[in-house]
Amino acid sequence: MSSAAQPDRRPTLEAVARLAGVGRGTVSRVVNGLPGVSAKARTAVEAAIAELNYVPNPAARSLVTSRTDSIALVIPESESRLAAEPYFAAVIRGVSSELADTEMQLLLILVRDRRELDRLIRFVEARRVDGVLLVSVHRDDPLPAFLEKTRIPTVLVGRRSVDEPLSHVHSDNAGGAAQAVRLLLDRGRTVVATIAGPLDMDVGDSRLQGWRDAHAERDILPDESLVAAADFTEEGGRAAMGELLGRRPDIDAVFAASDVMAAGALTELRERGRRVPEDVAVIGFDDSIVARHTVPPLTSVSQPTEEIGRTITRLLLDEINDPAAPRRRFTLPTTLTERRST
Numbered sequence: 001m002s003s004a005a006q007p008d009r010r011p012t013l014e015a016v017a018r019l020a021g022v023g024r025g026t027v028s029r030v031v032n033g034l035p036g037v038s039a040k041a042r043t044a045v046e047a048a049i050a051e052l053n054y055v056p057n058p059a060a061r062s063l064v065t066s067r068t069d070s071i072a073l074v075i076p077e078s079e080s081r082l083a084a085e086p087y088f089a090a091v092i093r094g095v096s097s098e099l100a101d102t103e104m105q106l107l108l109i110l111v112r113d114r115r116e117l118d119r120l121i122r123f124v125e126a127r128r129v130d131g132v133l134l135v136s137v138h139r140d141d142p143l144p145a146f147l148e149k150t151r152i153p154t155v156l157v158g159r160r161s162v163d164e165p166l167s168h169v170h171s172d173n174a175g176g177a178a179q180a181v182r183l184l185l186d187r188g189r190t191v192v193a194t195i196a197g198p199l200d201m202d203v204g205d206s207r208l209q210g211w212r213d214a215h216a217e218r219d220i221l222p223d224e225s226l227v228a229a230a231d232f233t234e235e236g237g238r239a240a241m242g243e244l245l246g247r248r249p250d251i252d253a254v255f256a257a258s259d260v261m262a263a264g265a266l267t268e269l270r271e272r273g274r275r276v277p278e279d280v281a282v283i284g285f286d287d288s289i290v291a292r293h294t295v296p297p298l299t300s301v302s303q304p305t306e307e308i309g310r311t312i313t314r315l316l317l318d319e320i321n322d323p324a325a326p327r328r329r330f331t332l333p334t335t336l337t338e339r340r341s342t
Contacts (some may be wrong), residue, residue, distance in 0.1 A: 004136055005321060006286055010055065010083045010183065010294070011052035011053065011054045012054075013027050013028065013054075014275070015052060015054070016045065016048045016049055016052055016054050016201045018049040018307070019051065019052060020041070020044040020045045020048040021044060021317040022041050022044060022045060025071075025310040026041055027045050027047060027048075030042050030045040030046065030049075030057045031049075032056075038294050041084070050098065056156075067320075068127070068128060068130050069094035069103050069104055069105060069130065070104060070105040070106070070107055070128075070129050070130060071099075071104055071105075071106060071107070071129055071130055071131045071132065071133060071313075071316060071320075072093055072107045072108075072109050072120075072123075072124075072129045072131075072132045072133070072134065073092065073106060073107065073108050073109065073133045074109045074110075074111060074120065074132055074133065074134050074135070074143070075088060075108070075109070075111070075135045075136055076110075076111040076134075076138070076141060076143065077110065077136050077138055078110070078111070078112050079110060079112075079242065081232075081233065082110065083244070084230040084233065084234070084260065084288070084308075085111050085258075085260055086259075086260075086288035086289050086290060087258075087286055087288065087305055088135065088301060090305035090306050090309065091135055091305055091306070091309040092108070092286070092307060092309065093299075093306050093311045094305065094306035094307060094308060094309020094311075094312075094313070095133060095310070095312070095313045096309075097306070097309075097310060098309065098317075100317075102317070104130075104191075104312065104317070105257040107129060110122075110145075111143070114279055116231050117143065117163045117269075119293050120143070121143075121146060122145075124150060124152055125168050125202050126321060127152070129152075130152075130153065130320045131152060131153035131154065131155075131316045131317075131319060131320045132147055132152060132153070132154045132155075132311050132316075133154075133155055133157070133313065133316055134154065134155070134156045134157065135145070135156075135157040135158075137156050137157070137158040137159060137160055137177055137201065137202070138156070138198070138200050138201055139160050139161070139200045139201065139202070140200060141160075143228075144156065144160060144166060145204070145235065147166070147276025148166055148303055149336060150167065151323070153316055153319035153320045153323060154166050154167070154171070154316075154319075155167045155168065155312045155313075155316045156168040156169075156312075156317070157170065157308060157312055158170045158201065158202055159329075162201060162202075164329070165327060166302075166327060167315050167316075167319065167327040167328050167329060168204070168312075168329050168330075169308050169311045169315065169329070169331075169332065170202075170330075170331060170333050171262040171303035171304070171308065171331070171332050171333075172331050172332065172333055172334050173202075173203050173206035173207050173210065173285075173334075174186070174206045174207065174209045174210040174213060175210065175300060175333075175334060176209035176210065176283065176301040176303065176334030176335075176336070177194075177206070177207040177208070177211055177212075177214075177255065177257070177301065178208070178211070178213045178214040178217075178283065178337060179214075179301065179336050180210075180214075180255050180256050180283040180285070180299075180301050181194075181210065181211050181214035181283075182217070182339075183219065183283070183299075183336060183342065184253040184255065184283065184342065185214065185215075185218055185220075187253075187281065187342065189252045189253035190252060190253070191216075191226065191248060191250050191251050191253070192211075192226065192250050192251075192252075192253040192255065193226040193227070193228070193244045193248065193251045193253070193254045193255075193256070194207075194208060194211040194216060194226065194227055194228075194254065194255045194256070194257070195228055195230050195237055195240040195254060195256040195257060195261050195262070195265060196208040196211075196228070196229045196230070196240065196257050197228055197229070197230070197231075197232055197242070197257040197258060197261075198229065198230075198231055198232065198237065199229050203257075204229065204257060204306045205244060207285060208227065208257070209321075211227075211255055225247050225248060226244065226247075226248060226251070228240035228241075228244050230257075230261050230264075231256070232258050232260060232261060233260060233261070233264070233265040233324060234260050234261065234263050234267075235264060236261060236264065237256055237258075237260065237261030237262060237264025237265045237268075238264035238265065238267050239264075239268075239312050240261070240264075240265070240267045241254065241264065241265035241268035241269060242268050242272075245268070245269075245272060245274075249263075249264050251280060252279065252280055252281070253281040253282070254280060254281075254283075255282075255285075256282065256283070256284050256285065257282045258284060258285050258286055259284035259285065259286045259287070259288045259290040259294075259298060259300055260284075260286075260290055261284070262282055262283070262284030262285075262286075262290075262291075262294070262298055262300070262341075263284075263290055263298070265282055266294055266295070266298075266341075269282070274298045275341065276341055277296070277341055277342050281298045281299075281341060281342045282298065282301070282341045282342070283298070283300060283301070283336075283341065283342060284298045284301070285295075285301040285303070285304075286300060286301070286303060286305070287300040287301065287302030287337050288300075288305075289301070289330050291337070291339065292339075294341070296339065296340035296341050297339035297341065298339055298341045299336070299338045299340075299341045299342040300336075300337055300339070301335070301336055301337075302334060302335045302336070302337045303332065303334050304314070304333075304334075307332060308332060311330055311332070315328055315330075322338060
């Protein structure tokens with residue numbers, strides 16, 4: 001028997017056309033979901049496709065539809081932050097699960113500096129993807145404005161401001177933070193500090209606003225000396241906790257805007273001989289795996305992070321299929337999970 005490669009025996013578009021009794025162009029329109037085909041011809045083509053087990057050539061299909069069948073999940077953060085923060089992994093799981101039953105490929109792109117931003121801009125301008133999911137939105141990030149200008153389907157996790165024009169999904173950040181601070185006040189804590197997230201992000205602003213709202217509900221004037229901003233890292237949380245204790249040694253509770261920062265705060269409190277929760281109660285935000293493995297286990301605001309990933313993906317697929325559709329925004333509810341840190 002010859003060892004030479006056998007010719008490709010896959011059925012061709014022309015073979016489908018002959019069997020269906022239609023032209024090649026009609027088969028192409030059916031395969032690519034385009035209009036202009038009668039119901040009778042469409043039925044004949046679909047039957048021929050099934051009989052021949054015809055599989056479209058992806059490269060040829062993309063030439064007709066101008067589609068790449070891929071989307072980009074863009075995270076403008078370092079790989080160390082991506083690895084250390086369970087939030088990102090949960091979003092990625094949600095996106096992947098929503099794409100599992102589609103033909104879409106997922107590209108994960110980190111943007112860590114100007115060079116990588118420029119490369120991503122060229123990538124998008126060349127329409128190498130059908131749409132973009134953008135996670136971790138900073139107010140001065142030029143990328144959302146660029147994506148809006150190019151009119152490529154885009155959905156954000158979070159928003160630049162309350163006036164965000166692009167489709168976006170986020171948790172009830174202010175409401176969740178307020179619920180956490182209410183719990184601390186209701187337990188008799190009187191000096192409740194907060195470690196806020198980056199204030200150039202809506203998520204940081206909103207969770208800080210929740211801290212202020214809970215105090216205002218109790219007719220307590222929020223004391224800005226009880227606020228320290230950090231960067232959602234453990235090191236940042238520890239440094240902020242030290243800063244707060246230096247200003248206000250009488251702190252008896254702290255709400256941190258992420259579990260990772262709360263873990264840093266717990267370390268600093270332990271180093272300074274403060275017992276949790278006896279001396280200082282602590283609450284985080286995310287209810288991630290971090291919250292279950294701190295000492296003591298951390299009370300935390302639970303947000304549906306995987307559902308955020310699934311929701312942004314559904315919105316993006318809808319926009320890819322109908323670019324003229326109105327932009328949409330969703331706020332997903334949060335709950336409070338109590339553990340021993342309070």
